[in-house]
Amino acid sequence: MAEYVHDTGGPLFHIGRYMLMVKRSFSNPERASMLWKEILRQMSNIGVGSLVIIILISFFIGAVSAVQFAYNLSGSMVPMYFVGYVVKESMILELAPTISCLILAGKVGSNLASELGTMRLTEQIDALEIMGVNTFSYLIGPKLIAALTMVPLLVIISAATGIGGGMLAGSFTGYVSISDYTQGILMNFVQKNIFIMLTKAAVFGFVLTSISCYQGFYAHGSAIEIGKASTRAVVLSCIMVLFADLILAWLLLN
Amino acid sequence: MIEVKDLGKKFGSQQVLEDVSTIFETGKNNLIIGKSGSGKTVLLKCIVGLLSPTVGHVFFDGKDYVAMNIDQKNEIRRELGMLFQGGALFDSLTVEQNVRFPLDMFTKMSASEKLDRVNEVLKRVNLVNANHKFPSQLSGGMQKRTGIARAIVMNPKYLFCDEPNSGLDPQTSIVIDELIMEITEEYQITTITNTHDMNSVITNGDKIIFLHQGKKHWEGTKETLFMAENKELIDFIFASDFLKEARDVRLNKLKAKQSKQ
Ligand SMILES: Nc1ncnc2c1ncn2[C@@H]1O[C@H](COP(=O)(O)OP(=O)(O)OP(=O)(O)O)[C@@H](O)[C@H]1O
Numbered sequence: 162m163a164e165y166v167h168d169t170g171g172p173l174f175h176i177g178r179y180m181l182m183v184k185r186s187f188s189n190p191e192r193a194s195m196l197w198k199e200i201l202r203q204m205s206n207i208g209v210g211s212l213v214i215i216i217l218i219s220f221f222i223g224a225v226s227a228v229q230f231a232y233n234l235s236g237s238m239v240p241m242y243f244v245g246y247v248v249k250e251s252m253i254l255e256l257a258p259t260i261s262c263l264i265l266a267g268k269v270g271s272n273l274a275s276e277l278g279t280m281r282l283t284e285q286i287d288a289l290e291i292m293g294v295n296t297f298s299y300l301i302g303p304k305l306i307a308a309l310t311m312v313p314l315l316v317i318i319s320a321a322t323g324i325g326g327g328m329l330a331g332s333f334t335g336y337v338s339i340s341d342y343t344q345g346i347l348m349n350f351v352q353k354n355i356f357i358m359l360t361k362a363a364v365f366g367f368v369l370t371s372i373s374c375y376q377g378f379y380a381h382g383s384a385i386e387i388g389k390a391s392t393r394a395v396v397l398s399c400i401m402v403l404f405a406d407l408i409l410a411w412l413l414l415n
Numbered sequence: 416m417i418e419v420k421d422l423g424k425k426f427g428s429q430q431v432l433e434d435v436s437t438i439f440e441t442g443k444n445n446l447i448i449g450k451s452g453s454g455k456t457v458l459l460k461c462i463v464g465l466l467s468p469t470v471g472h473v474f475f476d477g478k479d480y481v482a483m484n485i486d487q488k489n490e491i492r493r494e495l496g497m498l499f500q501g502g503a504l505f506d507s508l509t510v511e512q513n514v515r516f517p518l519d520m521f522t523k524m525s526a527s528e529k530l531d532r533v534n535e536v537l538k539r540v541n542l543v544n545a546n547h548k549f550p551s552q553l554s555g556g557m558q559k560r561t562g563i564a565r566a567i568v569m570n571p572k573y574l575f576c577d578e579p580n581s582g583l584d585p586q587t588s589i590v591i592d593e594l595i596m597e598i599t600e601e602y603q604i605t606t607i608t609n610t611h612d613m614n615s616v617i618t619n620g621d622k623i624i625f626l627h628q629g630k631k632h633w634e635g636t637k638e639t640l641f642m643a644e645n646k647e648l649i650d651f652i653f654a655s656d657f658l659k660e661a662r663d664v665r666l667n668k669l670k671a672k673q674s675k676q
């Protein structure tokens with residue numbers, strides 16, 4: 162089946178093997194009930210496990226954006242409720258999905274790569290294969306499905322927290338009152354932006370999870386490799402998330 | 416019965432196995448012996464299909480495994496169990512869950528039937544009161560036992576053991592070896608075991624094949640092992656300093672015989 166060989170090829174070899182991995186991850190699961198259990202486990206792993214750090218960072222990003230923007234506006238002709246509007250727009254369109262996913266790339270990505278890398282090097286993946294388990298759909302499929310559902314949820318929470326953080330910081334520093342800020346939030350509400358945010362979240366989630374799984378699943382060599390694989394997973398995920406961000410911005414905003 | 420025919424395996428330009436042919440018999444513990452790096456693990460992995468051979472065939476009771484598609488291979492895989500060198504237990508699962516895993520995955524047994532079966536095999540390998548421990552909480556010997564339990568829980572027709580006694584003390588090694596022997600005879604399994612432990616070779620070798628640098632240099636039984644006329648095998652058997660004299664005697668005899676011919 163999936164003989165794992167050395168990286169004999171360059172980028173094309175990896176891209177091809179990556180594509181095959183993704184395809185196989187969504188095919189012929191053995192046991193729906195086993196799969197479901199695994200999906201739930203991964204959902205809590207990805208979702209619950211990252212909730213606190215996402216909330217923390219989003220809050221501060223929202224707060225800092227509000228304060229800095231208010232500082233720039235002070236003394237200008239632009240009304241202060243604009244702060245609410247700008248924080249909302251930037252959180253939804255860019256900061257919530259991108260920053261969250263960069264954090265997730267670091268946290269979840271390294272986690273997944275080292276989990277799978279350990280399984281590979283300790284022959285647990287071989288053991289599954291010997292039993293006749295489709296290792297792709299059992300090990301990687303649930304992680305991808307969990308990411309596709311949990312990452313958008315986390316991004317919604319991130320956006321809400323960021324906007325809330327801006328509101329608190331604005332009123333705490335005395336730049337914008339809560340009612341002004343709220344007026345800004347409600348101003349010119351574009352539904353499409355929410356759609357863009359969720360699309361970004363799903364795509365980034367998929368990208369970072371699949372890349373990290375790839376690095377772990379095809380790890381080989383000694384234990385040092387696990388560390389290297391998870392570093393590669395994080396770096397590559399971050400780069401590809403940003404790259405996908407650019408592509409999506411271009412596709413969706415046109 | 417498992418037959419290997421003209422098997423060869425290359426990694427890039429490195430020829431790891433060359434022209435290996437042999438028959439592994441049912442109800443016997445068939446040993447593959449050889450130095451570290453001689454290709455034992457690669458041979459085992461080619462037989463079970465974790466690696467695909469560059470050339471050659473593997474027949475499981477006459478069926479050509481190499482030529483099968485994935486579904487057909489998976490049929491055969493349901494009938495084989497493997498004990499890995501490092502145990503390869505799933506470390507997020509307890510002993511009980513590890514052993515139950517194949518049942519969960521492939522059978523429609525009820526929860527209580529599964530538990531009964533799990534306890535039956537755990538008892539068979541003498542591992543009681545460890546059901547709820549995680550692999551990290553087990554000693555090396557207990558991990559091996561759990562591995563064996565998991566490998567036999569589905570009543571396999573074929574059992575593969577990669578160095579079942581590496582990392583174990585001599586006494587525990589013997590216990591594990593005996594366990595594998597007993598299970599093999601009791602259930603008439605075709606067992607293939609990799610080892611470089613001379614102790615288990617002498618006691619367990621119903622059938623032995625000796626690999627050297629990826630080639631089969633000799634095959635026979637524990638009874639014929641010490642009479643073998645193969646320089647590499649003699650070096651392998653009498654490797655310790657303690658046996659140096661015996662080795663020299665054997666090698667001189669071999670040389671004398673060869674020069675006569
Ligand atoms: N996946 C692989 N890719 C490339 N070379 C490999 C691979 N696996 C094994 N080899 C090479 O094949 C040769 C035989 O290795 P193998 O693991 O079969 O030895 P072994 O007889 O099992 O040794 P040991 O007793 O130490 O386990 C070694 O030279 C090894 O470097």
Ligand SMILES: [Mg+2]
Pocket residue numbers: 455456457500577578609
């Ligand atoms: Mg080996």
